[in-house]
Amino acid sequence: MNMLIFIIAGLLVHCVFLASIFDIYFTSPLVHGMTPQRTPLPPPAKRLVLFVADGLRADALYELEDNGTSQAPFLRSIIEYKGSWGISHTRVPTESRPGHVALIAGFYEDVSAVAKGWKENPVEFDSVFNESKYTWSWGSPDILPMFAKGASGDHVYTYCYKAENEDFGAEDATKLDTWVFDHVKNFFQAARSNQTLFSKVNEEKVVLFLHLLGIDTNGHAHRPNSREYKNNIRKVDEGIKEIVLMLEDFYGNDGKTAFILTSDHGMTDWGSHGAGHPSETLTPLIGWGAGVNYPQKVTSQFFKDEFLKVWKLENWKRLDVNQADIAPLIASLIGVPFPLNSVGVLPLDYLNSSAHFKAESMFTNAVQILEQFKVKMTQKKETTLSFLFTPFQLLSDTEQINILRKARSYLHQEKYHEVVSLCKTLISLALEGLSYYHTYDxxxxxxxxxxxxxxxxxxxxxxxxxxxxxxxxxxxxxxxxxxxxxxxxxxxxxxxxxxxxxxxxxxxxxxxxxxxxxxxxxxxxxxxxxxxxxxxxLAFPLGQSIGFLVIGTLGIEILVFSFFYRSTLTVGLIAFAGWPFITRLWAQAKAPTMSWTLLCLLLAVFPLMPVVGREPNISLVTMAGLLILLISSFSLTSLCKSKNKYVPKKDLTVHLFQMLSIALSTYVVNSTHSSLHHKKGLPLINQIISWTTLASSLLAPLLSSTFFFQRLLSIILSLMSTYLLLSTGYEALFPLVLSGLMFAWIYMEKEALQHYGDSLKPKLAVLDFSYTIDITHFRQLHLDDIRRSFFFVFFIVTAFFGTGNIASVNSFDPASIYCFLTVFNPFIMGGLLVWKIVIPFVLVSCAFEAIQVTTQLSSKSLFLIVLVISDIMALHFFFLVKDYGSWLDIGTSISHYVLVMAFTIFIMLLSGLAQLLTTKRIEPWGRAKRHSM
Structure with missing residues (x-):
């Protein structure tokens, strides 16, 4: 088969395998065609004010300072004297869009929203905003528009500040929240003199939504334990107090306003979110006002965590909910239909109303979820052959009718406690049935x-x-x-x-x-x-067969385990360090063996280092920059002293330019972080240098000659200059050690060719990447080539997990991109993060390209072995995918599969990029040469 056709076919096949996980595990839970359900009794509130403090952790709000005072005295007084409180448990991913969708629409976002950056609506969905008479919202342009675009009619109004205000390097991010508070005050001030607006805000079923992003921004920029984060909480507390007093005055203390404060997600100690750490999934929930229960004093209460004693709240009843439960709570308080796709269960303990109202609301909640179940079942029944269709046995048509009839009978008999109990059972069965039909195929x-x-x-x-x-x-x-x-x-x-x-x-x-x-x-x-x-x-010796099988299985398992435990890579690298001694290569290559062993042991340290949760250490980045300059200076000096005729003068010019770029990058990192530390923002000149360095990082290597040492050195210098700009600590040293190990690997593989005769051993000094090897010189594969391919896959995995893991990808530190921008932009930030991850991959791939040339193997042969190894890993992870357990377990298992599948596809593309970087050359002062392999 032609190699190009094979690669295209392979890409298509693996794209199908990758897409399959989304259709199997990540399909949209939404169904359409349900009848809206609302509680028939008059609601306790005419309007509801929803405060969402983005990125606010539960402990950050509830804990007391050392002197016994609260970070938020007004909200603390609400807990103690006026309202109900608890923890809202979020689901993974702990990001802003999924969190707000759960809060306002009552369902958990499917991952298809990733494709649109969690900004636009990938599918239309109902929400309490859509069901309200009017909704006014103030805050971030990343959140508010998605609920307005999803609403029917023109009754959801948004007031957003400009996106450039979301600046992680800003002197004071609390201005994002003061902007919201000021505009709400101005809005109601204008309503006093505008009769049309005045009549609208006095209607029933009104929602006011205040999205407060300052805490999240300060958390990213300064960490949740910082003075800035805590000061922002105080500012929010003061702002909420002012808004509450202003609204009570505006509405004449009519007692018809309900208030809810919560958060979309929390934040780790190191200023990130996205994964499932308790600091990310535990968010505060405080409710007060019309229809909300007063504080309930208790003598004792039990929770698995020990937060109550720490927060000094053990005497006030804690009412925990799932995040999606807040949407039906809002709907019940203001009397709007429950969102059609809501899977939330109404938290009755938060309601201060009659037993009749609670029972009717719970019955409405049950019917609303049952409607989804019935539509889902009908859809699946219509698209499945009758003899193949297996219905959900626990909630048959007869069972539905019996439960509903019994619930209505209890309502008429005023047996409200029985109604609530029966409806909770029906909701549980309907949710289980929804999951059954959702995963039917x-x-x-x-x-x-x-x-x-x-x-x-x-x-x-x-x-x-x-x-x-x-x-x-x-x-x-x-x-x-x-x-x-x-x-x-x-x-x-x-x-x-x-x-x-x-x-x-x-x-x-x-x-x-x-x-x-x-x-x-x-x-x-x-x-x-x-x-x-x-x-x-069958003729192969049984002992050797078992040996190869055990070694192969152990190798694959080490790779698989490294996705769960990074320290497994350390074990593998220590084993690699002993490879020359086991195979007796050290006897003929003592210097390369010592380098290989030392660098393997050095690289083995990195998987033991912390991934996230570390403070920036710019001095380590500076050390990495100085080491690169020192090593490159020594290398160039050695080349010049050797009087190697294969070192063109143009190469020296290119290398000197790249060394200057390394020096500039080191300076820019120090200057930028110093400037941000003193709250002076990102200097424009630093930003220009950073983007220029990034743009030139792929072009500069193509200006050097394609001789082995010169081209690899040029690639390393060019990529390291960008990597330094994206580093905040010890990870800046990682590609430096990795590059050294790659050089040692190339020399060791050259020495390993003794098994096939000295005639095959090339002289690396004259090795030219662009030289087209006669196909007749290609040798056939040997068992040793399986080891080479395994080394490549192992080093690729090490390149990814050496300084990171799944959590560090989902929740990265924005400080790593501060040299390029500080204004929030998820696409550019994500692109820079991906490039930082890719750089070590490129270094390993270029080394593997050199090994293919030195061992006189066609790139196709080793590539096919790599493909087999990575596909076996992917199949392994396919069987490890979970749809049960905690959401972190489920999300992690799916992430592993997606990662290894993307890795398989990526290897195909990376091979092409490595060939481009090693074989092509641009000669701006002469005619461009075209080389091929």
Missing amino acids: RLFLGISVVMGFVGWTSYVILLIVKTHTNLTKSTQDNKASTVLLLYGFAAIGVLIAFLLLIQTCPWMYYVYCLLPVPVWYAVVKEFRIIQDLVPLL
Whole structure:
């Protein structure tokens, strides 16, 4: 098969495998066509004010200072004298959009929102804002518009400040909150003299939403334990107090205003969020005003955590809820229909109303969730063959009717406690049934994907054996049997397509179910190769077979375990350090062996270092910059002293320019963080230098010659200048040690060629990446090449997890991009973070490209082995995906699969980037040369 066609086919197949996880585990939970449900009794409140303090941790609000005073005295007085309080438990990912959707719409966002940056509505959804008579909202342009765009009609009004105000480097981020408070005051001041507006704000079913982003911004910039974060909490407390007093005065203390304060997510001690740490998932909830319960004194209460004693709140009843429960609470308080897709359960303990109202509200809640269940069941029944359809047994049509009839009967008999109990049972069953139908197709989709996985991996192995080894005899296919095989598999494909068609399945189901057909056709078509392989495998000594199997399994398991425990990489690197001694390579290459061993042990330290939660240490970044300058100066001096005729003068100019860039990057990092520390913002000249360095980082290596040492040195210097700008601590040293190990690896692999004869050992000084090797010089694969490929995969995994893990990807430190920008921009920030992650990958890939050239192997052969190893890992993670347990466990397991699948696809693209960086050259003062491998 042509290599280009194979890569395109491989990319398509792996994109399908990657997409499958979203259709299996991350499909939208939303259904449409339900009837709105509202409580028939008059509500206790005419209006509700929702304060969302973005990024506010529960402990940061509730804990007392050393002198016994509260960070938020007004809200503390509400807890003790006027309202109810508790903790709102969020789900992963702890990000702003999913948090606000849960609060206001009552359901947990599906991951498809990632594709639109969690700003636009990927699907239309109902919310309490949409159901209200009028909603006015003030705050961030990242949050408010999505609820206005999702609303029907023109009754949701938004007032947003400019996006550039969200500046992590700003002198005072509390201005984001004071802007909101000031504009709310001005709004109601204007309402006094505007009769139209005055009549609107005095209507029933009104929501006022104040989104307060200052705490989140200060938390990112200064950490939650900082003076700035705590001062912002005091500012918010003061602002809320002023708004409450202003509204009570405006409405004449009519007692019809309800207030709720909560947060969309918390924040870790190191100023990030996105994962499932308790500091991110525990947010405060305080309610008071019309319809909300007064403080309930208790003598004792039990929770698994010990926060109550720490917060000195053990005598006030703590009422915990799930974040989605807040939406039905808002709907119940102001008497609007519950959001159609809400899965929240009304927290009755927060309501200060009659038992009748509570029972009616709970009944409405149950019917609203049951409506979703019925629509979901109908949809699944209509798209499944009757003899294949298995209904949810615990909530049959008869059971639904019986429960509803009994609940209505209890209402008429005024047995309100029984109504509440029965409705909670119905809600529990309906939610379980929703999950059942939501995951109904998971089993057969999973089987289809696994069949495709196994088939593809088998085909790649057969391709390696057929084209890159001498294990099989050259035989031609029997045309008659091939045609018969083709018709047979075509018939199977038609049958599968027909079954999917009559069930009106989504078009992606066709892709997942039909993909195994051509893949397994390609495998079965190579039957003669399989015939040749079987006797060879059977003739192989049993002891050696078991040994290879154990070593291979252990290697794969080390890679898999490293996704859960980074320290596993340390074990692997220590084992690698002993490789030359086990294979006796040290006897003929003592200097490279010492370098290899030392650098392996140095690199083994990094996975033991903390990932996140560390304070910036710019002195380590400076040390890394100085070390790079020292090493590169020594290398260039050595080259010049050796009088190597293969070192063009232009190369020296390029290297000197790159060293200047390293020096500038080191200066810019120090200057920027010093400026931000003194709250002077990001200097413009620093920003210009940073973006210029980034833009030139891929261009500069192409200006140097394609000789082995010069080109690799140029790539390292160029990429390190950008990496320094994106570093805040010890991670700046990581690519430096990794690069040194890659050079040692190349030299060690050159020495390892003794097994195939000294004639194959190249002289690295004259090795030119752009030199086209005659295909007749390519050797066939040996068992040692499997080790080379495994080393590459291991180093790629080390490049990713050496300084990070899943949590550090989900919740990165904004301080790492301060040299480029401080104004919040998720796409640019995300792009810079991704490039920081990619840089070590590029270094490893370029080294692997050099090894392929030095060992005289076609890039295709080693690449195919790498593909097999990574696909086996991906299949392993596919079986480890969870849909039970904590949300952190579920999210992590899915993240692992997505990561390793993306890694497999990425390797294909990375191979092309490495070839570009190593083989191409730009000559601005002369005619450009085109090289090929």
